[in-house]
Amino acid sequence: MNRHHAFTNGYAANKKRDDDHYHGNYSDKSDLESKYIWGMNDLVEDEKPDPSFSRTRKFEPRRKALYTRSRLIRLGLAAVGTLAILSWFFFPSSASLSLLSGGSTSSQGDFEIETLRYYDLEDVQGTSVGWEREERVLLCTPLRDAAPHLPMFFAHLRNFTYPHHLIDLAFLVSDSKDNTEELLAEMLEAQQADPDPSQPYGEISVIHKDFGQAVGQDVESRHGFAAQAGRRKLMARARNWLLSAALRPYHSWVYWRDADVETCPFTIIEDLMRHDKDVIVPSKLSGLCSGLYTC
DSSP states (O other): OOHHHHHIIIIIHHHHHHHHHHHHHHTTOOHHHHHHHTTOHHHHHHHSOOTTSOTTOOOOOHHHHHHHHHHHHHHHHHHHHHHHHHHHHHOGGGGTGGGTTTSOOOSGGGOOOTTOOOOOTTSOOOOTTTTTTTOEEEEEEEESSOGGGHHHHHHHHHHOOSOGGGEEEEEEEOSOOSSHHHHHHHHHHHHHTOSSTTSOOSOEEEEEOOOOOOSOSSHHHHHOGGGHHHHHHHHHHHHHHHHHHHOOTTEEEEEEEOTTOOOOOTTHHHHHHHTOOSEEOSOGGGTTTEEEEEO
16 A cells, blocks of 8 residues: 555545644644633633632732831821821920929919929018018927916917917927826817817927836926926927927928916017017027927
8 A cells, every 4th residue: 555645545634624624623723822712621720729729818018018017007107107207396385294294383373293292481570570471480389297288278279369370380299198188189179169260270280209218297396406307308308309290391480389478468479579580489488388489
């Protein structure tokens, strides 16, 4: 058999027929493109999604995600800074407390802290006309077994001509064996509850503290030469402690008054002020019994 003839009549003829058939249907388009257009099974299967990939998986580079997050943070900080600057210009009073610790102020109105007290001591000084300038006086009285003398002492208090509301009372009860403290509380309550509006005093402090005074209260024990050194030492400690505990920045004068003083003019505070001295006592013998000194 002719080999060339067999090839022509067999494989060659079939190939030519197939080429003519596909070439007419694809309209001169490439084989792969034509298969896709005409829905060939092999390409349709290739286009199906792979179930191994999740739909929620993001194919975004991690570096880009971090850049977006940092950019949002920078924008937020810029917005907060802008609001702070605008509030500083339009609402300056909101920043007043932040400047309180760094700046100095000269008036009580500048302080807005509720628990802070401000005292201007420029005008707190003793003058010869303290009652006209409403200068406050601190009256200090140490008490030891003084129950018998308290009625007389309060009788003098009622008759003082210096305005009572400008006088603050301070009592130190120490080393007492009688009912001094109980009687003092009763008489203070009666004094402050007096219906006469001119009788009540200002602030009142009653302090109890023992200093170990062992000298008796009789005349021989108190004024005997042997007991003077120890007795006066403890008296000085008690008076200094009372003064430091009761003195306030707004007091212009301190008036020392013993409970056993029997006679004294009702104008004693004004009389001592008129001398315009820093420290003054009525006489040399009564220096520990009554005296006035300015703060």
